[in-house]
Amino acid sequence: MSSPSASRLSMYRDMVRARYFEQRVYDLFMEGIVKGTTHLGLGQEAVAAGFVAAMRSDDLTFCTYRGHNHTLLRGAPMAALLGEMAGRDLGICGGKGGSMHLTDVTKGAMGSYAIVGAHLPIAAGAAWAALLRGTGQVAVCFFGDGTTNIGAFHEALNLAAVWKLPVVFVCENNLYMEYTPISTVIPVEHPAADRASAYGLESLLVDGNDVDAVRTLATEVIERARRGEGPSLVEAKTYRHKGHSRADPGKYRPQEEVDAWLAYDPVKIYRARLTADGVGIDTIEAIEREAAAEVDGATEQVRNAPPPDPGTLLTDVWADGGSAWRN
Amino acid sequence: MAELTYRAAVARGIAQEMERDPSVVFIGEDVAAAGGVFKTTEGLLERFGPDRVRDTPISEQAITGALMGAAMNGLRPIGELMFSDFLAVCWDIVANQIAKTRYMTGGQVALPLVIRTANGGGTRFGGQHSQSLESWAMAVPGLKVVAPSTPRDVVGLLAAAVRDPDPVVFFEHKKLFATKQDVPDGEIVDRLGIATVVAPGSDVTIAALAAMVPVALEAAGRLSESGVSAEVIDLRSLVPLDTRTLLESVTRTGRLVTVEENPRLCGWGAEIASIVAEEALWDLDGPIVRVTTPHIPLPAAAEMEDLAIPSADRVVDAVLRIT
Known part of the structure; x- marks a missing residue:
């Protein structure tokens, strides 16, 4: 067993919470309660759970529009996240962000960024501040395989490497950049790992559906960053159970590929592993019941919540709380 | 009272604020060892050291992104974009991220940062190094936009921009760098929004x-x-x-x-x-x-x-x- 069992149960709990939460997001979207769009991370939970388990509470995470799981697992309240996606007043951003911008600064969840690549240099900047201020914080930045082809990825990797910043870049390679197989738009096999050497970084690949393996590597690279030994770039191979966003049924993926990955579901395989390692079924089912109850409770709160107060439309553009641009 | 060029006023303004507040840091291309391509930041590296005054690669997204991340985590960074025309290569970070994040997070994120940039024409640089782009920044909710015309105002408005709790794009005009004015000694701090x-x-x-x-x-x-x-x-x-x-x-x-x-x-x-x-x-x-x-x-x-x-x-x- 690679980890103490209490923290392994905690990672299982995190994955189950994330799984049930996003399944509910999907259902509520179909019901018309969650609006706009959603980019579900169903099937990718082990990456967020493994990294969060390796982080200190004051470490900082930066994620993408596919960032519901990461934000939830850093500790953001579930009802406030669901409420944000539903555009209710209890939303974590008061309804001003939406599903692609979940943020909970109090938990170190420093934002979900919806323009591909933007948050990599921002995470580097937060890491730079941590270094200068001597806080010992590490910034962890999650993104998809498609991000490795945009300029900000390369600018951020280069700056972080040259300045030896305490930041960990985590590529969740789910094999598709939106609707297109990543293999058709890159000249290398591994979109992140094969580019690491360009920045003097080690090539680091991990099974992104194996939460124990993710946590082990995450601990190593996060502590390396904390010791002042600079950034890392990790590529975690995983798979999206759903399409890119709500509008995408994901029909471009071969059925046998989808079936194989559904069989290699990170939640299922971890449940089986924990059971094989001697964790009682009662313990596991209790975790699952609690998670289901938490999701039901959050759903109830959101169903009963009013829309945002119209008076907040013009607040929070500026630090003075308002939006005035003239006297 | 001493005669000061608009160019030297930039370094004086930055130095005034870095002296006052240790959380003020400054980055950009050629700004530290070389003192800036327009010589607006000479002496700052020697005075404040390489942790606080730092050269960057030619990476405007990394510069502006680093400003934003640093501001999110307790610093008050100043960054330089060598020419304002380069705003076009990092407009996502400036207009989508920096400008909107406070609002889109329901006020959770404060971004006290300054983007300084050399703006304007009259220097025969051609169409990609001469634009006056204040109106671009003005059109984006969430950005403050400042453009001084005198050495004294460079110092006072730059100080106001650094102390401002919101992101400020600070346009320095290239044609004015050599202009001179008697500027009072001591600290100068203006308020933004006063014509x-x-x-x-x-x-x-x-x-x-x-x-x-x-x-x-x-x-x-x-x-x-x-x-x-x-x-x-x-x-x-x-x-x-x-x-x-x-x-x-x-x-x-x-x-x-x-x-x-x-x-x-x-x-x-x-x-x-x-x-x-x-x-x-x-x-x-x-x-x-x-x-x-x-x-x-x-x-x-x-x-x-x-x-x-x-x-x-x-x-x-x-x-x-x-x-």
């Missing part, structure tokens, strides 16, 4: 910004020889915009001319004209006139560039058409 009446007058209000302020002043001097009393207002910042000073002046003079270095369409003067039309139309004695660069990319050749950018002659002509 200055730099020449009082009673027949027409001329609103100008940055390098167009001296052009407007030259025009006002010539107009007075023709018996026309022109009041010149240096706007100093576009966001926040001091409409009170502007409207007070226009209601008194009854006429408004804007002098803008930007190309015609959607320049800041259009916003000002619309405000005056909505709120002071009945006080006007003639049409509002905008003097701008034509709606063209700026040419490099000296004679062509001088024809394009508003001159004192064009301002005088515009005023005489309505007085």
Whole structure:
């Protein structure tokens, strides 16, 4: 067993919470309660759970529009996240962000960024501040395989490497950049790992559906960053159970590929592993019941919540709380 | 009191703030060891050391992204974009991320940062190193926009920008770098959003910004020889915009001319004209006139560039058409 069992149960709990939460997001979207769009991370939970388990509470995470799981697992309240996606007043951003911008600064969840690549240099900047201020914080930045082809990825990797910043870049390679197989738009096999050497970084690949393996590597690279030994770039191979966003049924993926990955579901395989390692079924089912109850409770709160107060439309553009641009 | 160039005022302003507040840091291309390609940041590396004054790669997204991340995590960073035209290569970070994040997170994130950049034409650099882009930044909710016209204002407004809790884009005009002025010793700190009446007058209000302020002043001097009393207002910042000073002046003079270095369409003067039309139309004695660069990319050749950018002659002509 690679980890103490209490923290392994905690990672299982995190994955189950994330799984049930996003399944509910999907259902509520179909019901018309969650609006706009959603980019579900169903099937990718082990990456967020493994990294969060390796982080200190004051470490900082930066994620993408596919960032519901990461934000939830850093500790953001579930009802406030669901409420944000539903555009209710209890939303974590008061309804001003939406599903692609979940943020909970109090938990170190420093934002979900919806323009591909933007948050990599921002995470580097937060890491730079941590270094200068001597806080010992590490910034962890999650993104998809498609991000490795945009300029900000390369600018951020280069700056972080040259300045030896305490930041960990985590590529969740789910094999598709939106609707297109990543293999058709890159000249290398591994979109992140094969580019690491360009920045003097080690090539680091991990099974992104194996939460124990993710946590082990995450601990190593996060502590390396904390010791002042600079950034890392990790590529975690995983798979999206759903399409890119709500509008995408994901029909471009071969059925046998989808079936194989559904069989290699990170939640299922971890449940089986924990059971094989001697964790009682009662313990596991209790975790699952609690998670289901938490999701039901959050759903109830959101169903009963009013829309945002119209008076907040013009607040929070500026630090003075308002939006005035003239006297 | 000492004579200070606009160029040296930049370093003085940054130094004043770095001395006061250890959380103020400064990054950009060639800003540290080389002291800036326009020599606006000489001596800062020696004075404050390489942790706080740092050269970056040619990576404008990394520079502006690092400013944002650093501001999110307890610093008050200043970054330099060597030319304002380079805003175009990091506009996502500036316009989508920095400008919107406070609002989109329901006020969770504060971004006290300054993006300094060399702006404007008259230096024969051609169309990609000469633009006046204040109006781009003005069009994005969440950015404050400052453009000083004198060495004293560089110091005072830069200090105000650094101390401001919101992101500020600070446009320094390349054509003004060599201009000089006696500037008081000691700390200078202004407030953003205060326009200055730099020449009082009673027949027409001329609103100008940055390098167009001296052009407007030259025009006002010539107009007075023709018996026309022109009041010149240096706007100093576009966001926040001091409409009170502007409207007070226009209601008194009854006429408004804007002098803008930007190309015609959607320049800041259009916003000002619309405000005056909505709120002071009945006080006007003639049409509002905008003097701008034509709606063209700026040419490099000296004679062509001088024809394009508003001159004192064009301002005088515009005023005489309505007085």
